[in-house]
Amino acid sequence: MALGTVKFIGETGRWQMQHPLPMDDTLFQHWREMLEAxxxxxxPQERKSFLVTSLAVRMREVGCENYADYLELLESGRNGAVEWEILVDRLTVHETRFCRDQQALLLVEQEVQRRLPKNPDEPVKLDFWSVGCATGEEPYSLAITVEHFLQSVDRPGLYSVMATDISRASLASAREGVFHRNRLKNMPVELLRTYFKPYDLDHYQLVKRIRDRVCFTRLNLINLDANRIGGMDVIFCQNVLIYFRRERRVEIVNRLVDHLRPGGVLILGAGELVNWNHPALVPIVNEEVIAYRREQEEDAVL
Ligand SMILES: C[S@@+](CC[C@H](N)C(=O)[O-])C[C@H]1O[C@@H](n2cnc3c(N)ncnc32)[C@H](O)[C@@H]1O
Incomplete structure (x- = not known):
């Protein structure tokens, strides 16, 4: 398939197909290393055409005619930093939807139930973290699951969801809490009616009491050490690790474990990190969900 973008050529008054600039192996390797760092x-090699096409679109938007000019822009102080933000958003995959992994959400519900205090007036206190939250469907699904469960058993809860991602554009969209109906296809009708209001013909808006439970923050997973993150009771990390090399996946998940409170649960996506274990964790027996619990007797870092 010919890859190209369409450009309006003022002098001719016509739209013309523009072909992306060729990228040789050395330059491709340079881009790979920059992005990895x-x-x-x-x-991977198969994603080269995606890189080339995404760069072509962005370079045209900023008026750069060759890679050297664009690389220079990326290196140019504050403007370069802003440009990196935009490029990162273009090169990362933000595919997501509500209730994407229903079995994992069921496990979360069971976890809330397990932690309900004996005294029915005492609120259950829980902190959740959605790692690589994209446009918010995952953290909001977590908040809805917890809220709905607590309502159903008529118990009070003090809970919050920290939702982090590298893409500022995704986070901005997430904060709005407005979603196209296609993203809500997995959402049970009862939950849709309870927690969303029609916004326009194709969109729904999440009710404020759920939006208020979720705090969106920019965080680059490769700089986890540089961030002050509190202890978490449930860390949900799905469909993110797949974009990293195995060694990097292991580093990231090991750091996530440091942020798990004793007794806390780490939930990963199926097949995202095989043959991995951690001395502080025990696997949770569940045929459908990859999850681990941090042992209680472990000396807590947090
Ligand atoms: C496919 S989405 C997954 C969304 C959600 N977790 C789900 O399962 O539906 C992957 C997200 O990971 C984010 N991401 C990629 N690299 C990242 C990094 N280095 N630090 C933080 N987030 C990153 C992307 O911006 C993207 O929003």
Whole structure:
């Protein structure tokens, strides 16, 4: 398939197909290394056309006619930093939807139930973290699951969801809490009616009491050490690790474990990190979900 973008050529008054600039192996390798150092993602050969096309679109938007000019822009102080933000957003995959992994959400519900205090008036206190939250469907699904469960058993809860991602554009969209109906296809009708209001013909808006439970923050997973993150009871990390090399996946998940409170649960996506174990964790027996619990007797870092 010919890859190209369409450009309006003022002098001719016509739209013309523009072909992306060719990228030789040395330059491709340079881009791969830069992206890996900056955001950790590892770009396989098969993704070269995606890189070339994405760069072509962005270079045209900023008026750069060759890679050297664009690389210079990326290196140019504050403007370069802003440009990196935009490029990172273009080169990362933000595919997501509500209730994407229903079995994992069921496990979360069971976890909340397990932690309900004996005294029915005492609120259950829980902190969740959605790692690589994209446009918010995952953390909001977590908040809805917890809220709905607590309502159903008529118990009070003090809970919050920290939602982090590298893409500022995704986070901005997430904060709005407005979603196209296609993203809500997995959402049970009862939950849709309870927690969303029609926004326009194709969109729904999440009710404020759920939006208020979720705090969106920019965080680059390869700089986890540089961030102050509190202890978490449930860490949900799905469909993110796949973009990293195995060694990097292991580093990231080991750091996530440091942020798990004793007794806390780490939930990963199926097949994202095989043959991995951690001395502080025991696997949770569940045929459908990859999850681990941090042992209680472990000396807590947090
Ligand atoms: C496919 S989405 C997954 C969304 C959600 N977890 C889900 O399963 O539906 C992957 C997200 O990981 C984010 N991401 C990629 N590299 C990252 C990094 N280095 N630090 C933080 N987030 C990153 C992307 O911006 C993207 O929003």
């Amino acid at each position: 900056r955001i950790g993602i590892s770009l």
